[in-house]
Amino acid sequence: MKKIYLLNSCSTCQRILTQIGPVQGLVLQNIKEENIDELTLDWLKEKAGSYEALFSKKAMKYRAMGLHEQTLSEADYRRLMLEEYTFLKRPFMINGEEIFIGNTAKVVEAAVQSFQKS
DSSP states (O other): OEEEEEOTTOHHHHHHHHHHOOOTTOEEEETTTSOOOHHHHHHHHHHHSOSGGGBOTTSHHHHHTTGGGSOOOHHHHHHHHHHOGGGBOSOEEEETTEEEESOOHHHHHHHHHHHHHO
16 A cells, blocks of 8 residues: 555645655545544554554644643544544655654655655
């Protein structure tokens, strides 16, 4: 599977797509219109090691909901990401068994290399 979960309106996500370039069979999913499903989120958690690794603490709702003052469990992170797309660290990029989460330079470069090889 070659899939990227992103926000279409996010300029960073668009920049990353440009860097990756055209990839045969790549599926894009706008998480604002169709949030990630439970099965995929659970699979990503197994690959990443935790739900917290997939969770964006930079989301505006994180502070607005007072979550920064709470101790969240893995179940909390999972529930919040399934309820509200803004809590997903963006983008999630899947190329076969490889996953790339977030938009740091290191992650983006690894994703570009992976997608351009395939």
